[in-house]
Amino acid sequence: xxxxxxxxxxxxxxxNRLDSGLLGIVALSLEVSLTAVFIAAAVGLPLGALxxxxxxxxxxxxxxxxxALMGLPPVVVGLVVYLLLSxxxxxxxxxxxxxxxxxxxxxxxxxTPIIAALSRQTLEDAxxxxxxxxxxxxxxxxxxxxxLLWDTRFALVTVVLAGFGRAAxxxxxxxxxxGNIDGVTxxxxxxxxxxxxxxxxxxxxGLGIVLVSxxxxxxxxxxxxxxxxxxxxx
Amino acid sequence: MLPLVLDRVSFAVQGRTIIDSVSCxxxxxxxxxxxxxxxxxKSVLMRLCHGLLAPTSGRVEWRGSGKNRRQAMVFQRxxxxxxxxxxxxxxxxxxxxxSRQERELRAHDxxxxxxxxxxxxxxxxxxxxxxxxxxxLARAWALGPEVLFLDEPTANLDPRATRDLESIVGHIxxxxxxxxxxxxxxxxxxxxxxxxxFVSGGRxxxxxxxxxxFIKPASAEAAAFIRGELPWS
Amino acid sequence: MLSLLxxxxxxxxxxxxxxxxxxxxxxxxxxxxxxxxxxPIFEKRSGIQVRVVALGTGQALDLARRGDADVVxxxxxxxEERFVAEGHGVKRVPVMYNDFVLIGPEHDPAxxxxxxxxxxxxxxxxxxxxxxxxxxxxxGTHLAEIALWKAAGIDIAKExxxxxxxxxxGMGPALNTASSLxxxxxxxxxxxxxxNNRGALAVLVERDKRLFNQYGVILVNPQKHPHVKRYAAQSxxxxxxxxxxxxxxxxxxxxxxxxxxxxxxxxxx
Numbered sequence: 001x002x003x004x005x006x007x008x009x010x011x012x013x014x015x016n017r018l019d020s021g022l023l024g025i026v027a028l029s030l031e032v033s034l035t036a037v038f039i040a041a042a043v044g045l046p047l048g049a050l051x052x053x054x055x056x057x058x059x060x061x062x063x064x065x066x067x068a069l070m071g072l073p074p075v076v077v078g079l080v081v082y083l084l085l086s087x088x089x090x091x092x093x094x095x096x097x098x099x100x101x102x103x104x105x106x107x108x109x110x111x112t113p114i115i116a117a118l119s120r121q122t123l124e125d126a127x128x129x130x131x132x133x134x135x136x137x138x139x140x141x142x143x144x145x146x147x148l149l150w151d152t153r154f155a156l157v158t159v160v161l162a163g164f165g166r167a168a169x170x171x172x173x174x175x176x177x178x179g180n181i182d183g184v185t186x187x188x189x190x191x192x193x194x195x196x197x198x199x200x201x202x203x204x205x206g207l208g209i210v211l212v213s214x215x216x217x218x219x220x221x222x223x224x225x226x227x228x229x230x231x232x233x234x
Numbered sequence: 235m236l237p238l239v240l241d242r243v244s245f246a247v248q249g250r251t252i253i254d255s256v257s258c259x260x261x262x263x264x265x266x267x268x269x270x271x272x273x274x275x276k277s278v279l280m281r282l283c284h285g286l287l288a289p290t291s292g293r294v295e296w297r298g299s300g301k302n303r304r305q306a307m308v309f310q311r312x313x314x315x316x317x318x319x320x321x322x323x324x325x326x327x328x329x330x331x332x333s334r335q336e337r338e339l340r341a342h343d344x345x346x347x348x349x350x351x352x353x354x355x356x357x358x359x360x361x362x363x364x365x366x367x368x369x370x371l372a373r374a375w376a377l378g379p380e381v382l383f384l385d386e387p388t389a390n391l392d393p394r395a396t397r398d399l400e401s402i403v404g405h406i407x408x409x410x411x412x413x414x415x416x417x418x419x420x421x422x423x424x425x426x427x428x429x430x431x432f433v434s435g436g437r438x439x440x441x442x443x444x445x446x447x448f449i450k451p452a453s454a455e456a457a458a459f460i461r462g463e464l465p466w467s
Numbered sequence: 468m469l470s471l472l473x474x475x476x477x478x479x480x481x482x483x484x485x486x487x488x489x490x491x492x493x494x495x496x497x498x499x500x501x502x503x504x505x506x507p508i509f510e511k512r513s514g515i516q517v518r519v520v521a522l523g524t525g526q527a528l529d530l531a532r533r534g535d536a537d538v539v540x541x542x543x544x545x546x547e548e549r550f551v552a553e554g555h556g557v558k559r560v561p562v563m564y565n566d567f568v569l570i571g572p573e574h575d576p577a578x579x580x581x582x583x584x585x586x587x588x589x590x591x592x593x594x595x596x597x598x599x600x601x602x603x604x605x606x607g608t609h610l611a612e613i614a615l616w617k618a619a620g621i622d623i624a625k626e627x628x629x630x631x632x633x634x635x636x637g638m639g640p641a642l643n644t645a646s647s648l649x650x651x652x653x654x655x656x657x658x659x660x661x662x663n664n665r666g667a668l669a670v671l672v673e674r675d676k677r678l679f680n681q682y683g684v685i686l687v688n689p690q691k692h693p694h695v696k697r698y699a700a701q702s703x704x705x706x707x708x709x710x711x712x713x714x715x716x717x718x719x720x721x722x723x724x725x726x727x728x729x730x731x732x733x734x735x736x
Contacts, residue, residue: 132286136307147325232357233317
């Protein structure tokens with residue numbers, strides 16, 4: 001218990017003096033995870049929509065695979081992306097290993113299946129409701145997919161937030177492809193891992209409290225936007 | 235597009251026959267009401283005509299040569315998008331290829347005609363059930379279809395809303411659209427129909443002009459239905 | 468996937484590039500705080516940013532074998548020499564050494580306090596079956612520990628008993644474990660000096676020559692890996708063995724105690 005108290009004190013002290021190191025780490029964490037989620041949504045939402053309204057052979061198998069990929073271990077994703085981006089690997093010439101770009105790539109790979117699988121479910125439920133009317137009006141499957149994406153946008157905000165939560169919380173992928181380089185690729189989760197391995201548990205916990213507060217703040221902001229928009233559109 | 239010809243159309247799902255070899259020809263002009271008890275297959279028959287379902291055997295053919303190739307359908311429960319009433323109508327018009335100006339004009343016109351102009355910019359989903367169904371009707375009407383299918387459109391509405399809706403259907407018919415409607419209400423069939431197609435157990439049992447059907451039904455099933463008895467199968 | 472690659476390509480564009488080199492080193496070196504002290508001095512002088520990826524010794528060398536680093540800076544001489552012999556490195560240059568210390572509970576059940584002989588101390592610990600925490604993670608420190616048991620005539624893999632705790636942890640967590648178990652543990656002085664959770668632990672054996680831990684620095688071979696930033700990397704190596712660099716190493720202290728002893732002037736170190 002006393003360690004928890006020490007951690008709270010640490011967290012407060014860090015935030016209070018606006019530790020520049022901490023600010024840099026927080027900014028990088030947000031930049032990496034938000035960019036990754038943005039890319040994952042750009043790929044995952046259309047993918048989920050097309051699978052939801054589509055009818056093709058192997059659809060059921062694809063859904064099973066997509067759902068299973070939600071459980072991809074971050075450290076495995078990190079390893080695979082590392083092998084791809086390594087100089088000895090196929091994409092080595094891009095030279096982005098151990099930079100924030102590599103971390104964005106790894107997190108985008110991790111989060112895309114989550115957004116695709118969850119949006120697929122949401123959109124399939126909506127399609128069941130809308131299908132006959134949209135087809136009666138003459139909408140192609142493609143147009144219907146776009147219409148559904150916009151119509152279920154409030155539920156999809158929650159899906160995207162789930163993706164963000166996963167990205168912001170993971171350490172396995174960014175540790176391997178980023179290298180936890182001081183001042184360059186150190187984010188909140190890797191900093192916590194570092195302090196833990198150094199044995200400085202109060203500081204690690206303090207950073208943890210800051211991280212959780214950050215994620216709560218992002219979720220709160222999204223909720224405010226959602227509620228006000230829902231009031232307008234019903 | 236009319237006449238619509240059904241040639242021994244059947245529809246079965248997982249071995250169960252829902253529509254059993256229905257043949258008929260539906261011409262322009264009169265208001266066709268498909269009447270029958272619940273579970274007779276009226277909705278499925280409508281969807282087969284509209285093209286939402288494909289028959290498992292037989293053919294659905296539009297043998298007309300007219301220029302208007304448009305159909306529209308209104309369902310028992312209105313399906314509205316999460317946007318304003320006006321935008322729900324312009325959505326359908328956009329799919330039909332109308333220009334932005336045409337869409338706005340037409341949408342405002344139909345909203346006016348059905349008495350919903352005052353809620354044009356309200357979110358469609360917060361409208362009452364009756365208002366949403368009127369909106370669905372307006373959306374279909376805006377497309378200027380040659381044929382309008384209505385699947386039990388007032389089944390969920392109170393008498394006042396039902397009356398309003400029936401009045402609008404009358405206007406639509408007067409503007410030249412062919413009405414094909416299903417109902418299980420004897421009163422509504424009498425009020426709105428010019429001819430009755432009586433469907434029971436997936437079969438087209440009887441077809442007659444409305445007055446003749448109600449005064450002297452030719453089939454025993456129709457007679458029982460009019461008397462309010464349940465079918466015995 | 469297309470958008471991902473597009474993003475990656477943008478990120479790799481020249482606008483992103485600042486002059487930097489990648490150094491593969493070990494976690495214990497980074498955690499000692501040496502780099503935070505040393506690198507700003509070099510960066511100010513040369514304008515080259517040094518990015519340290521800290522891993523276990525074996526991982527660091529493997530990383531360099533794949534060409535993902537420009538310089539290797541670790542403390543495992545035979546592994547380093549093998550690395551050069553394989554053609555992955557140009558030349559191994561000694562830089563500095565730090566030392567390990569044998570830490571234990573103040574009440575010292577094995578009675579080794581004050582011994583200068585590490586082998587003797589380890590024999591006493593085994594004889595007393597006193598609790599001993601090992602990192603067990605094949606790190607440089609772990610390998611050094613095994614070598615010291617061997618020097619004491621003990622094949623620890625075969626002869627360990629329940630008193631020997633193989634934890635598979637990094638140095639910090641292992642020290643935490645030792646503290647809570649009041650056990651003996653071999654640690655590098657750097658991590659010990661920054662360790663806050665000492666409990667009843669203290670340094671019991673130190674300064675035996677066999678406890679010295681030699682560091683070497685190697686330029687990754689540009690012939691095998693053409694993209695290596697050879698000039699920037701070489702200037703880092705040149706600096707770190709220069710009088711100025713060596714002085715900077717010696718100047719690093721925790722609580723007034725020097726951690727690393729520069730010895731680039733001993734070519735066969």
